[in-house]
Amino acid sequence: MARVTIEDVALEAGLSVATVDRVLNGRAAVRPQTALRVEKAIRLLNYQPDRLAARLAKGQEYRFCFVLPEGNNSFMIELGEEVRANASRMVSERVHIDLRLTDVFDAATLAATLDSIGDIYDGVAVVALDHPRVREAINGLVERGVSVVTLVSDVPSSKRSHYAGIDNSSAGRTAATLMGRYLGNKNGKVGLIAGSLSLRDHIERRFGFEQVMLHEFPHLSILPVLESRDDWQRVEKVTAQMLADHPDLIGIYNVGAGARGIVTALENAGRQKQVTYIAHELTDYTRRALVDGTVDVIINQNAGHEVRSAVRVLMAKADRTPLIEAMEHIRIDIFVRDNLP
Amino acid sequence: MARVTIEDVALEAGLSVATVDRVLNGRAAVRPQTALRVEKAIRLLNYQPDRLAARLAKGQEYRFCFVLPEGNNSFMIELGEEVRANASRMVSERVHIDLRLTDVFDAATLAATLDSIGDIYDGVAVVALDHPRVREAINGLVERGVSVVTLVSDVPSSKRSHYAGIDNSSAGRTAATLMGRYLGNKNGKVGLIAGSLSLRDHIERRFGFEQVMLHEFPHLSILPVLESRDDWQRVEKVTAQMLADHPDLIGIYNVGAGARGIVTALENAGRQKQVTYIAHELTDYTRRALVDGTVDVIINQNAGHEVRSAVRVLMAKADRTPLIEAMEHIRIDIFVRDNLP
DNA sequence: TTAACTTTGATAGACGCCTATCAGGAATTG
DNA sequence: CAATTCCTGATAGGCGTCTATCAAAGTTAA
Numbered sequence: 159m160a161r162v163t164i165e166d167v168a169l170e171a172g173l174s175v176a177t178v179d180r181v182l183n184g185r186a187a188v189r190p191q192t193a194l195r196v197e198k199a200i201r202l203l204n205y206q207p208d209r210l211a212a213r214l215a216k217g218q219e220y221r222f223c224f225v226l227p228e229g230n231n232s233f234m235i236e237l238g239e240e241v242r243a244n245a246s247r248m249v250s251e252r253v254h255i256d257l258r259l260t261d262v263f264d265a266a267t268l269a270a271t272l273d274s275i276g277d278i279y280d281g282v283a284v285v286a287l288d289h290p291r292v293r294e295a296i297n298g299l300v301e302r303g304v305s306v307v308t309l310v311s312d313v314p315s316s317k318r319s320h321y322a323g324i325d326n327s328s329a330g331r332t333a334a335t336l337m338g339r340y341l342g343n344k345n346g347k348v349g350l351i352a353g354s355l356s357l358r359d360h361i362e363r364r365f366g367f368e369q370v371m372l373h374e375f376p377h378l379s380i381l382p383v384l385e386s387r388d389d390w391q392r393v394e395k396v397t398a399q400m401l402a403d404h405p406d407l408i409g410i411y412n413v414g415a416g417a418r419g420i421v422t423a424l425e426n427a428g429r430q431k432q433v434t435y436i437a438h439e440l441t442d443y444t445r446r447a448l449v450d451g452t453v454d455v456i457i458n459q460n461a462g463h464e465v466r467s468a469v470r471v472l473m474a475k476a477d478r479t480p481l482i483e484a485m486e487h488i489r490i491d492i493f494v495r496d497n498l499p
Numbered sequence: 500m501a502r503v504t505i506e507d508v509a510l511e512a513g514l515s516v517a518t519v520d521r522v523l524n525g526r527a528a529v530r531p532q533t534a535l536r537v538e539k540a541i542r543l544l545n546y547q548p549d550r551l552a553a554r555l556a557k558g559q560e561y562r563f564c565f566v567l568p569e570g571n572n573s574f575m576i577e578l579g580e581e582v583r584a585n586a587s588r589m590v591s592e593r594v595h596i597d598l599r600l601t602d603v604f605d606a607a608t609l610a611a612t613l614d615s616i617g618d619i620y621d622g623v624a625v626v627a628l629d630h631p632r633v634r635e636a637i638n639g640l641v642e643r644g645v646s647v648v649t650l651v652s653d654v655p656s657s658k659r660s661h662y663a664g665i666d667n668s669s670a671g672r673t674a675a676t677l678m679g680r681y682l683g684n685k686n687g688k689v690g691l692i693a694g695s696l697s698l699r700d701h702i703e704r705r706f707g708f709e710q711v712m713l714h715e716f717p718h719l720s721i722l723p724v725l726e727s728r729d730d731w732q733r734v735e736k737v738t739a740q741m742l743a744d745h746p747d748l749i750g751i752y753n754v755g756a757g758a759r760g761i762v763t764a765l766e767n768a769g770r771q772k773q774v775t776y777i778a779h780e781l782t783d784y785t786r787r788a789l790v791d792g793t794v795d796v797i798i799n800q801n802a803g804h805e806v807r808s809a810v811r812v813l814m815a816k817a818d819r820t821p822l823i824e825a826m827e828h829i830r831i832d833i834f835v836r837d838n839l840p
Numbered sequence: 841t842t843a844a845c846t847t848t849g850a851t852a853g854a855c856g857c858c859t860a861t862c863a864g865g866a867a868t869t870g
Numbered sequence: 871c872a873a874t875t876c877c878t879g880a881t882a883g884g885c886g887t888c889t890a891t892c893a894a895a896g897t898t899a900a
Contacts, residue, residue: 173849185889516881521877555886
């Protein structure tokens with residue numbers, strides 16, 4: 159039961175350790191037939207290189223950078239904290255993680271940031287705006303050999319090697335199904351509030367939501383989308399207006415941040431109980447609102463998972479190791495009052 | 500930016516590597532003041548021992564055993580596959596995992612299995628029946644220095660060091676909330692089917708479900724629990740009977756396995772659309788039923804997560820490393836048609 | 841057949857830490 | 871004060887792999 163080492167393989171193949179190492183790491187020319195002997199021995203003994211020893215010997219270090227939006231969006235703050243937590247934990251694994259905050263909503267700024275960090279890092283994870291300028295910056299990084307993972311919001315047309323985030327159109331569809339089922343056979347209007355219609359995640363959620371609403375629950379009518387820029391005060395204003403304009407409003411789906419504004423508006427109108435309200439992202443605020451019944455469902459993406467997954471992917475890309483796909487799928491969490499973590 | 504090694508610490512503290520090592524690993528007596536000097540140097544340099552090197556040097560191997568139920572329950576089969584997948588992946592990390600299938604529903608058999616494996620393993624993960632005999636067996640393992648993690652179903656009164664699974668009473672409450680909200684203001688009866696009322700997870704789900712139903716949705720009446728032993732043919736029989744007896748049945752919550760039986764019974768009665776059906780565990784079967792609308796909601800626990808979490812916990816226990824609690828929390832997944840993975 | 845090249849063997853040293861041993865210095869005891 | 875006991879230093883060897891170098895075969899070309 160002892161460990162199979164490279165030496166055992168050499169012995170089994172009747173070759174030297176040096177030769178085995180040469181085929182394992184493609185270091186120098188080896189005759190094909192010799193390589194075959196090595197491979198046979200490896201299979202026979204079921205040899206698996208000791209990754210601990212390998213990484214120790216190579217002294218390999220990973221340098222990654224996470225680029226997140228600055229500002230006071232609770233979810234993004236949590237994401238930043240997860241990055242920091244991961245960074246300190248990974249030091250003992252020889253992984254160094256830096257965190258940069260930028261105005262990701264401004265394509266030029268974001269692109270400039272990405273352009274400037276190419277040479278220092280082995281990999282970059284970024285919450286990216288889907289904009290030609292940003293796409294170019296991402297492609298530039300990739301071409302310089304830096305692997306890029308998009309986080310939370312994707313840029314599918316770029317050459318990024320992975321997207322660590324939820325499927326946002328599924329999230330929108332999920333919200334619609336729950337909204338429709340919760341409302342049952344009631345009739346009325348449903349409002350949709352989005353942060354910004356230039357962020358891909360919000361667009362996709364809206365798309366998914368409307369798709370299912372139109373097909374499955376045609377008796378509910380959707381109001382025109384309101385844009386909130388993820389600022390709770392603005393959210394409150396537009397929500398209050400919507401409530402005033404539509405006494406028959408029975409559902410609200412908030413695609414972005416700023417839950418606080420909706421809660422306040424609903425409370426001011428005294429209509430918390432009449433309106434089914436579905437929010438995104440579990441924060442202190444949405445949590446409290448869910449517990450007290452103002453929010454009915456929270457659709458969430460787990461920031462910790464996303465960060466850890468991004469790191470795993472970046473590591474795998476860095477040393478060309480295959481991914482375990484199933485492990486990197488970020489699920490859409492649904493929270494009702496009873497399954498809060 | 501080079502790595503801080505134990506040598507740097509020794510230099511900084513004006514001591515020898517040997518002494519620093521003594522402090523780090525509590526190998527021999529060291530004067531308190533000397534220890535303080537070492538600790539100060541460690542803090543100053545922010546020294547973090549290289550885990551790779553440490554594990555390589557110690558030549559430490561972990562030997563774990565997973566004890567799962569035999570039989571053809573889809574979820575348990577998936578769990579077994581996850582164990583196997585993990586086992587082969589972890590070889591390169593010096594972790595050896597064995598898998599044993601037992602009749603976990605028979606306390607004596609399960610206890611005997613647990614009793615017999617004590618000396619070979621550093622840790623055991625077990626899907627355990629909550630029974631005095633089993634509890635004793637678990638405690639016996641713990642006393643012999645084997646850490647034990649309960650998987651999927653807990654034995655809280657035992658000395659197990661961790662439970663890797665979902666909070667089942669929360670799961671039950673979640674099912675009730677969704678059932679109540681989906682049914683809206685309809686009136687009628689709700690049936691509850693359990694696999695076995697001696698498995699703790701089923702008991703807790705039932706408890707949670709009934710609790711919320713009684714308090715939040717008193718207009719819905721719950722039928723007496725039916726026991727199915729997780730066998731789909733039996734499930735079908737009792738469901739068919741229930742449908743025949745109660746024409747006003749509008750909801751079914753199946754706490755255990757055997758979704759297939761319910762689907763068949765509903766189809767035979769032609770009442771798929773009239774009955775809101777909430778099932779547990781995402782399998783090929785429940786998945787298909789969810790897509791075609793027979794099942795309305797699936798409550799799931801992620802087998803892969805549970806297995807990986809159990810392994811991490813066992814490793815942490817084996818070398819007395821602290822756990823990252825948040826990472827080991829197993830969430831209750833809710834699936835509707837739109838957020839299937 | 842000799843020269844030139846290709847393929848393999850043997851081996852040393854490194855990576856950072858652990859374990860063990862021995863010797864010398866310090867502190868304690870009587 | 872000497873005789874213990876207690877702390878500390880120095881150092882060697884190992885964990886499994888990687889990297890590099892040099893020598894010894896083996897192969898091909900001239």
